[in-house]
Amino acid sequence: MSPDPRAPAPRAPGGTTPKIRIRGLKKAFGSNVVLDGVDLEIAPGESLVVIGGSGTGKSVLLKCILGLLTPEAGSIQVDGEETVGLSEREMDRVRRKFGMLFQSAALFDSLPVWENVAFGLIQAKEMKRAEARKLADRRLADVGLEPRVGELYPAELSGGMRKRVGLARAIATSPEIIFFDEPTTGLDPIMGHIIDKLIVKLTSKLGATGLSITHDMASARRISTRMAMLYKGRIVWNGPTAEIDRSGNPYVEQFIHGTDEGPIDIPLQDHFA
Structure with a gap:
């Protein structure tokens, strides 16, 4: 009998509950199946990068974890708590554990930079503006920007x-x-490297768990301790970053070397239509 995906998260040998645990996650849009039984775990303090080509479901996976999309089946646990099926109010409570760096930064154009940085402090934590401004300046300094x-x-x-x-x-x-x-989309190689170094430094400083999605292998290698490859809605490989070059997995081999020959289906007619 297969295990119940909604069962409490198993504890690691050290007694640690996975920070995020995903089992049997499925998401479709009409007849288009995007996630087809994703299983994934992220340990506290780990930096996991999910790699894969465009359109493989990486962003959909992220939106499901954030509670922005509701999966058709499966389980998502955060610190052992099931989040699939939570009310919006309950999900907001879980989201207070989250921070998010969007692909396009997604800043509010009508707000000055410091208010963008302090937005969550003022809105969610109801921090006074003067105090939020001081903290925003500290965070700007953390990323190398002056007050x-x-x-x-x-x-x-x-x-x-x-x-x-x-x-x-x-x-x-x-x-x-x-x-x-x-995190590095739209940046030149030098700035991309700087952003990656900041990500590693700041997540370590906070003791935070990191989950990234990217198709940039140079970035993925720099910021991850472990990688998982998503292809056609499933995780086809999962392991330590140090082992990816000897994974022996044909999907991983084709992706990391950027070749057009291999098991990954590339509909060339779409690119030359």
Whole structure:
């Protein structure tokens, strides 16, 4: 008999409950099956990167964990608590553990930088504005930006500065889990490297658990302790980052080497239509 995916999360030998535990997760949009039985675990303090090509379901997986999408089947546990089926109010309570760096930074154009960074502190934690401003300045310093940047508006920032402001906002509430959505997309290689170093430094400083999704293998190698590859709605490989070059998995081999020959189905007609 197969185990019940909604059963309490098993404890590791050290007695530690997985920070995130996913079992049998399925999500479809009409006839398009995006997630087809995803199983995944993330230990406290771990940095897991889910790799895979565009359209493989990475963003959908993230949205399901965040409670923005409801799966058709399966289980998502955070610190051993089942989150699938929670009310919006209950899910908001769970989300207080989360920080998020969006792919495009997703800053509020009408707010100055410091208010973007302090948004969660003021709105969710009801912190006084003066206190929130001081903390926002500290978080900006954490990502290498001076306090004067806090007075600027997002439209006045470069792409790299916007990404750093987004990272400052992601860590502002000292979250237990930080999600990174394609953290280096749109950045030049040097700035991408800087952002990756900041991600590693700040998640370690906070003692946070990291979950990233990306198709950038250079970035994935820099920020992860473990990787999992998602293909056609399933995890086809999962292991320590140090072992990915000797995974022996044909899907992983094709992806990390960027070749057009292998088991990954590439509909070339779509690109030349």
